[in-house]
Amino acid sequence: MKAPSRTESAEATYVRTTPSSRALYEQACKVMPGGTTRTTVYFAPYPLYIERGQGAWVWDVDGIGRLDFLQNYSALILGHAHPRVTAALKAQLERGTSVAAANPIEIKLAAELCRRIPSVETVRFTNSGTEATMFAMRLARTFTGRQKIARFEGGYHGTHDFAEVSTKPDLGLAGLSTSPRPVPDSAGTPQVVVADTVILPYNDLPSVERILRRHGKDVAGVIVEPVIGAGGVIPGEPGFLRGLRDLTRELGMILIFDEVISLRIAPGGAQEHYGVTPDLTAMAKVIGGGLPVGAFGGRADLMEILDPRLPNAIPHGGTYNGHPLGMAAGLATLEVLTPAVYEELNRKGEWVRGRLREVFEAHDIAAQVTGIGSLFNIHFTSVPVRDHRSMRSSNPRMLRDLFLGLVNHGILMAPRAMGSICTPMTQEDLQALVDAVEQVTIERESEWRELGA
Numbered sequence: 001m002k003a004p005s006r007t008e009s010a011e012a013t014y015v016r017t018t019p020s021s022r023a024l025y026e027q028a029c030k031v032m033p034g035g036t037t038r039t040t041v042y043f044a045p046y047p048l049y050i051e052r053g054q055g056a057w058v059w060d061v062d063g064i065g066r067l068d069f070l071q072n073y074s075a076l077i078l079g080h081a082h083p084r085v086t087a088a089l090k091a092q093l094e095r096g097t098s099v100a101a102a103n104p105i106e107i108k109l110a111a112e113l114c115r116r117i118p119s120v121e122t123v124r125f126t127n128s129g130t131e132a133t134m135f136a137m138r139l140a141r142t143f144t145g146r147q148k149i150a151r152f153e154g155g156y157h158g159t160h161d162f163a164e165v166s167t168k169p170d171l172g173l174a175g176l177s178t179s180p181r182p183v184p185d186s187a188g189t190p191q192v193v194v195a196d197t198v199i200l201p202y203n204d205l206p207s208v209e210r211i212l213r214r215h216g217k218d219v220a221g222v223i224v225e226p227v228i229g230a231g232g233v234i235p236g237e238p239g240f241l242r243g244l245r246d247l248t249r250e251l252g253m254i255l256i257f258d259e260v261i262s263l264r265i266a267p268g269g270a271q272e273h274y275g276v277t278p279d280l281t282a283m284a285k286v287i288g289g290g291l292p293v294g295a296f297g298g299r300a301d302l303m304e305i306l307d308p309r310l311p312n313a314i315p316h317g318g319t320y321n322g323h324p325l326g327m328a329a330g331l332a333t334l335e336v337l338t339p340a341v342y343e344e345l346n347r348k349g350e351w352v353r354g355r356l357r358e359v360f361e362a363h364d365i366a367a368q369v370t371g372i373g374s375l376f377n378i379h380f381t382s383v384p385v386r387d388h389r390s391m392r393s394s395n396p397r398m399l400r401d402l403f404l405g406l407v408n409h410g411i412l413m414a415p416r417a418m419g420s421i422c423t424p425m426t427q428e429d430l431q432a433l434v435d436a437v438e439q440v441t442i443e444r445e446s447e448w449r450e451l452g453a
């Protein structure tokens with residue numbers, strides 16, 4: 001790829017170097033709205049079309065290789081086409097794809113999740129994190145006989161109706177930061193859902209306590225990401241999750257940890273890291289080894305509501321629940337993920353966050369690098385990022401410059417500047433990320449300074 005010049009805009013470089021992606025996008029626009037089937041992989045002027053991945057790398061349809069710090073939004077903790085995962089998939093594939101029957105391998109993955117994750121006494125599989133949070137919320141409503149679900153402003157729990165309130169609200173409609181109002185994510189979110197959703201401010205225990213006490217016996221459950229993922233990789237602060245645990249127990253509310261992303265920070269997820277055990281846990285991403293697998297699990301007395309041998313059990317169908325390919329890929333992945341592997345990944349994450357902070361400090365650019373374990377997120381703001389409102393102060397123009405600039409320098413990250421580290425990444429790969437961020441900073445420094453950075 002011809003190197004970007006200082007005078008050319010990041011977008012111009014992108015368009016110049018990715019003609020095959022552009023051509024495919026034009027075809028896609030004829031058959032899919034906006035040319036995409038996944039909003040989160042679209043970015044303007046058109047998304048990158050990736051042909052293959054191997055280890056830490058992906059190659060686009062123009063043959064350009066990039067280091068993949070996105071890893072399918074943190075799911076591919078072992079990188080692309082890990083030999084153990086590929087072998088497990090091949091072996092399973094030869095036995096057929098799916099059957100309407102129980103399969104032995106689902107028991108193995110279930111047992112492994114129960115063994116690792118403190119809150120998970122029993123577990124059920126789904127095909128996505130979306131279904132996992134949906135069922136966890138349904139269990140909370142069924143168990144308590146209450147209707148409302150409390151959730152945090154700026155959290156992300158997937159794409160079902162109850163997940164789609166105040167994920168990224170119009171701040172003009174969202175009320176005070178200490179008493180946020182529910183704002184539907186789109187006109188398609190049912191009004192009844194908005195009315196039955198209580199919005200809480202992250203990392204602000206006194207406000208959470210005041211709001212939850214006010215709603216008292218109406219709230220069935222509180223769903224929280226112990227580390228906000230999609231909303232900026234914001235870790236829960238010391239005492240916050242513990243306080244939430246104590247409060248929900250006192251008020252008879254079910255505490256649901258959404259660990260779809262945070263499960264990658266320790267064998268038992270963020271709940272192990274923080275030493276706080278929820279009632280239910282929603283899971284996905286790493287537990288499927290790159291295949292569409294989700295799960296929800298927790299206290300056996302709560303999960304029992306799904307037992308089909310009991311009267312009035314909650315039905316939990318799903319043509320592909322416990323799909324043998326997903327189970328095989330997930331199991332192979334977890335077998336590789338020993339405690340030592342997490343330690344190594346987390347050490348690399350700490351190193352990256354430290355070096356990135358140094359780059360911005362050296363160039364006097366107001367930026368925060370948040371994260372935990374092998375996750376990180378860059379925010380262009382002088383305000384410490386600890387909740388949704390502070391995250392929203394990040395400069396969107398700088399985020400876009402950085403994202404496209406990094407694509408042009410051979411690095412793939414999320415457009416919102418989130419990244420994750422996978423096991424095949426070497427020290428040279430991590431250094432390449434830091435160097436690319438510095439290079440883009442140098443290229444855009446003067447423009448960014450005019451933006452008041």
Ligand SMILES: Cc1ncc(COP(=O)(O)O)c(C=O)c1O
Nearest residue numbers: 128129130156157158229260284
């Ligand atoms: C915390 C969290 N919960 C739920 C989901 C939804 O998972 P899925 O995309 O598998 O439906 C995501 C997806 O990124 C997530 O980050």
